[in-house]
Amino acid sequence: MVKKLPKVPVVVVGMGWAGSIISAELTKAGIEVVGLERGRERKMSDYLMVHDELRFQHREEMMQDLSKETITSRNNRKMRALPMRHYGTFIVGDGVGGAGSHWNGQTYRFLPYDFEIKSLTQERYGAGKIKSEIPLQDWGITYDELESYYDTFEKMAGISGETVDLYGHRSNPYPTGPMLKTPVLEEFEKATKKLGYNPYILPSANLSENYENPDGISRMACQYCAYCENFGCEYGAKADPVVTVIPVAQETGKLDLRTHANVTRILNDD
Numbered sequence: 001m002v003k004k005l006p007k008v009p010v011v012v013v014g015m016g017w018a019g020s021i022i023s024a025e026l027t028k029a030g031i032e033v034v035g036l037e038r039g040r041e042r043k044m045s046d047y048l049m050v051h052d053e054l055r056f057q058h059r060e061e062m063m064q065d066l067s068k069e070t071i072t073s074r075n076n077r078k079m080r081a082l083p084m085r086h087y088g089t090f091i092v093g094d095g096v097g098g099a100g101s102h103w104n105g106q107t108y109r110f111l112p113y114d115f116e117i118k119s120l121t122q123e124r125y126g127a128g129k130i131k132s133e134i135p136l137q138d139w140g141i142t143y144d145e146l147e148s149y150y151d152t153f154e155k156m157a158g159i160s161g162e163t164v165d166l167y168g169h170r171s172n173p174y175p176t177g178p179m180l181k182t183p184v185l186e187e188f189e190k191a192t193k194k195l196g197y198n199p200y201i202l203p204s205a206n207l208s209e210n211y212e213n214p215d216g217i218s219r220m221a222c223q224y225c226a227y228c229e230n231f232g233c234e235y236g237a238k239a240d241p242v243v244t245v246i247p248v249a250q251e252t253g254k255l256d257l258r259t260h261a262n263v264t265r266i267l268n269d270d
């Protein structure tokens with residue numbers, strides 16, 4: 001039987017990075033939020049001593065179970081949409097934190113060019129370069145418009161990186177320095193510099209040092225255990241909604257987080 005619940009100003013569907021960040025920002029501003037998450041609750045303590053490759057790497061315990069609920073895709077409307085039976089590189093998280101809990105932490109910014117790929121390509125190579133059948137378009141937002149949001153995200157998540165002159169303008173350096181180099185990376189650096197390249201350490205959401213973010217959330221430095229992707233981080237060193245923004249939203253008392261709440265349809269009047 002349908003049960004009608006009291007109205008709230010905002011309902012967020014899915015408590016991965018996007019839903020959790022929005023929930024934290026809204027609740028900090030005093031707005032009540034109901035967060036609906038189809039999977040289960042997760043805490044950092046769930047990840048203790050779970051370097052179990054069979055469970056997490058091979059049986060993909062943190063992902064949507066494709067044997068129960070799959071995803072279909074097709075490249076155009078004439079094709080039959082086929083179900084995905086095994087994950088490839090696109091892996092869909094399930095549970096609080098979503099894919100933000102099992103990601104590996106590489107945290108590039110898009111290049112300014114990426115946002116204006118159509119107009120900048122045409123500017124450089126001429127209007128005829130992009131054929132009409134190629135569905136290429138600009139994002140409608142530029143790197144400079146988004147820069148302050150990248151900066152806010154990097155401070156919240158404690159992104160570790162080497163500030164190199166590769167991306168567009170940065171208002172601040174990364175909040176924490178780059179990760180350590182392994183002996184192999186040191187050799188790679190020497191060899192590529194000799195060839196005239198400028199190697200640098202990739203920005204990552206794995207903390208290179210203990211860090212307290214602007215919301216007052218303290219997290220420990222990475223222990224280089226190498227169980228990032230497909231696993232949760234038992235040290236809280238990898239930025240994950242569970243250890244960054246969700247506690248901030250919960251602290252306000254304005255977030256009602258409901259797990260095992262699967263949204264199948266959104267109804268609206270018009």
Ligand code: SF4
Pocket residue numbers: 206207221222223224225226227228232233234235236237238
């Ligand atoms: S300790 Fe470091 S390497 Fe291990 S899971 Fe956490 S962030 Fe990844």
